[in-house]
Each structure stands twice: as C-alpha cells, then as structure tokens.
Amino acid sequence: GESVGLHLPTLSVQEGDNSIINCAYSNSASDYFIWYKQESGKGPQFIIDIRSNMDKRQGQRVTVLLNKTVKHLSLQIAATQPGDSAVYFCAENNAGNMLTFGGGTRLMVKP
C-alpha cells in the first residue's frame, strides 16, 4: 500500500550546524505535506507545510523542499539549537482530511 517513510531514524548534529531530515513518499496523488516536531511525552507540533504546487517553502529557520519527481520531502533546520532536539516526522494528505504519517527521525543536537 501507499506509505510515507524516512531514510534516517537518528540524526546527530553539532549545535549551530544545519540539519536535514528526509522523507520519502510513494503516493504520487498526495497533494499536501506536513512536518511535525514531537518532544518526549508531548503531542506533535506543526512546523511547516507545503502543497504539491510548490517545491520550496520557508519558515523561521526551517525550509521544506518537495521533489515530486522522486517523491522526496526534506526538512532543513538552520543553525540547529539544543531546543530542536526531538522526533520529526512527515505526513502526507492524499484523501480528504486523512493523513499518513512516517515513522519519525530522532534529531539529537550536541552542544
């Protein structure tokens, strides 16, 4: 079936460096993608989203890139800070208001 997955389960970066978290999706009909951040013991927080008619969207310190040719989504975090340490996961919307979630990547920021 259709699925959303992540390439790297754990990413360790030095404080101040840029982070890149990747996500592959398989449903070419998906038209909306979301990145969430989840800290331990808390609910997921919305970070940024992108629609399929765009290939890049920027927020505060975060950028999402969408490559529809290879069905790839990435989240870039600039100047990573200790507070960025969390699990990040992507989600795709391909049928009404239903989201399919990836398994998540744990980002660890070293001081």
Added chain:
Amino acid sequence: DGGITQSPKYLFRKEGQNVTLSCEQNLNHDAMYWYRQDPGQGLRLIYYSQIVNDFQKGDIAEGYSVSREKKESFPLTVTSAQKNPTAFYLCASTNPGTGGTDTQYFGPGTRLTVL
C-alpha cells in the same frame, strides 16, 4: 497545544477494565481524530469523526469505541477487548475546507498503562 486538551495525562488501567480518554477542542474544528503511538513507531489511526454524530473506524479500531455528541468533544473508550492497550494516545482536530490547510493539530496526549 493549539486549543486541544486531553485528560488525564497519565492513566493506569487494570486488566478487564474499560477506560475513557477525554479530548476537547475549542478551535471550532469539525473533524477530530484519535491516534495510537507506540515507542519508536508512527501514528496509527483508531477512529475519526468528520462531523457531529458521525464517526468512522480507522486502521486499528478493534477494542476501541468513540462518541461525538458535541462538536468540541470526542472521547475514546479503551475496552477490555483491546489486548495490548498500553500506548500513548493522541487526539487531533482539523477544519476541512477552510481554504488551504488540512493540518491536523494535536493535543498533549494521554499515556495509558495496563497494570
């Protein structure tokens, strides 16, 4: 947590008991969802409701029940038929058709442990 509250934060259940998890939202969202999250895994959909007095089974509905009597409330009951209920339960809501976003906003979660 975007106007979505879940209670309790921690819940302990004895085997054979039913327990009900609360989810309330003041975002005026039409659609609400319940997910289950197990350690190191993604979210799995239990039930969802697109409108008051209507709800649909998700991917793992067995052993769970819901109701949607009010727009702002979507309680989840974990019944004794659920064989492995220990997990982190997340409630979410969204407002379909608001002209641009289908983002689901999540509550803080309830961690259920079976003793």
